[in-house]
Amino acid sequence: MTAHNGEQLYGLRRVLTSLRMGLHPELRGLSLAQKLAIYRVSKESKLTRLNGRVYQNTFTPYWPSAAYDRFMRGLVATGTGTPTPVIINFAVTALCICKCWHCSFSNRVKRDQLSLDELKTGIAAAQDLGTSVIGFTGGEPLLRDDLEQIIAAVDERSMPLLFTTGYKLTAERVAALEDAGLGVPVVSLDHYDPAKHDAGRGVQGMHAYALKAIELFKAAGFYTCVSFVPTRALLDEPDEFWKVLDFIRDQGVNDMRLTSPILSGNLTARPEEALEARHVQLIHEAQRRSTRTPGEPGMFAYDYFEGEEFYGCGAGYNYVFVDSLGNVCPCDFTMMSFGSIRDQPLGEIWSKIHSRFQVPGRTCYATKIAGHVAALESDRWPLSEEDSARVHEQCPSYDECLPRFHREMGCRAP
Numbered sequence: 283m284t285a286h287n288g289e290q291l292y293g294l295r296r297v298l299t300s301l302r303m304g305l306h307p308e309l310r311g312l313s314l315a316q317k318l319a320i321y322r323v324s325k326e327s328k329l330t331r332l333n334g335r336v337y338q339n340t341f342t343p344y345w346p347s348a349a350y351d352r353f354m355r356g357l358v359a360t361g362t363g364t365p366t367p368v369i370i371n372f373a374v375t376a377l378c379i380c381k382c383w384h385c386s387f388s389n390r391v392k393r394d395q396l397s398l399d400e401l402k403t404g405i406a407a408a409q410d411l412g413t414s415v416i417g418f419t420g421g422e423p424l425l426r427d428d429l430e431q432i433i434a435a436v437d438e439r440s441m442p443l444l445f446t447t448g449y450k451l452t453a454e455r456v457a458a459l460e461d462a463g464l465g466v467p468v469v470s471l472d473h474y475d476p477a478k479h480d481a482g483r484g485v486q487g488m489h490a491y492a493l494k495a496i497e498l499f500k501a502a503g504f505y506t507c508v509s510f511v512p513t514r515a516l517l518d519e520p521d522e523f524w525k526v527l528d529f530i531r532d533q534g535v536n537d538m539r540l541t542s543p544i545l546s547g548n549l550t551a552r553p554e555e556a557l558e559a560r561h562v563q564l565i566h567e568a569q570r571r572s573t574r575t576p577g578e579p580g581m582f583a584y585d586y587f588e589g590e591e592f593y594g595c596g597a598g599y600n601y602v603f604v605d606s607l608g609n610v611c612p613c614d615f616t617m618m619s620f621g622s623i624r625d626q627p628l629g630e631i632w633s634k635i636h637s638r639f640q641v642p643g644r645t646c647y648a649t650k651i652a653g654h655v656a657a658l659e660s661d662r663w664p665l666s667e668e669d670s671a672r673v674h675e676q677c678p679s680y681d682e683c684l685p686r687f688h689r690e691m692g693c694r695a696p
Contacts, residue, residue, distance in 0.1 A: 287506065323592055360642075364687075371614055380447060387486045388613075423446055451491065460504070470492060482513070
């Protein structure tokens with residue numbers, strides 16, 4: 283078993299660190315009930331000290347940092363009812379070596395990706411809107427030779443993330459990404475069996491690339507994360523599911539994003555891929571084991587944190603996605619667009635989005651609207667602004683009952 287980078291904080295060390303983080307100036311005006319709401323959510327994540335920084339998960343900038351200060355400001359704003367794009371992901375390319383079974387980026391135009399200058403403009407606009415975490419995804423971002431310049435465009439107000447398969451990554455490229463200011467790398471890894479991982483990715487050799495990328499990022503001192511998408515078939519075999527989690531743990535990673543199959547892209551018209559309650563319960567067990575067991579990597583299971591008991595779905599409320607053509611979407615998985623940054627400033631498009639997504643929903647919005655999207659039988663994804671507005675009117679993103687965290691923070695449905 284390879285050792286983790288950094289030190290996981292438990293017991294008194296966690297208590298003392300949590301108290302210091304909890305004395306943040308942005309929290310001073312909150313009521314005791316609001317502070318307890320934040321604590322209830324934060325205690326479900328590990329704290330890891332690495333290189334003088336404390337990491338909570340891949341959705342939160344490390345502490346202390348200017349990005350963390352901004353994140354706390356955004357957390358209070360969105361918790362109490364003010365839409366703020368705390369997190370924005372940019373797809374820097376639609377090009378990819380893989381053909382993943384669950385790909386949310388399928389059926390999108392694969393040409394005319396945003397230029398470096400267009401991305402720099404979009405990044406600056408995102409930061410001006412209050413964004414504290416900026417993710418770079420694709421496609422496969424490593425296929426862009428100017429990726430380091432894109433990452434370097436993010437200043438200290440935000441933490442950059444990279445989502446990658448690890449394709450042909452080298453130590454030299456990792457050093458360049460570090461010099462550019464990369465905060466956290468997230469590497470796709472779905473199984474302990476190379477054949478099964480590669481089958482899911484549609485290309486042989488991807489398992490080996492992923493394992494090498496993890497080792498390279500760890501060796502460079504990064505807080506290293508894995509992105510894991512379990513199939514229904516895997517969740518139907520709990521022993522195999524736990525074996526995969528143990529394998530990921532044994533790679534010595536710090537953190538894991540466990541993303542359930544979402545009905546978008548390749549899965550838009552495949553409702554049979556949606557998880558059942560028994561699958562979600564198993565994922566909840568994995569989240570609790572991860573948080574409470576020293577030596578396990580941290581975990582952010584979407585079905586856990588984005589459910590009714592915690593944050594709910596923040597698509598279009600505290601999160602947006604810009605695809606490789608500049609379309610601005612409520613999230614990576616929601617096949618809607620409300621304009622392109624090639625035609626309008628990001629701030630103007632964000633205003634249109636949050637006028638519709640005024641509070642968070644209680645369930646994944648992409649899966650919620652999948653049937654409506656599939657019924658349109660569009661040959662162009664994301665949907666046009668007109669079709670997107672029509673779908674949102676037919677299927678609103680929220681209802682009168684908000685996720686528990688936002689209720690406890692005092693947020694109210696419009």
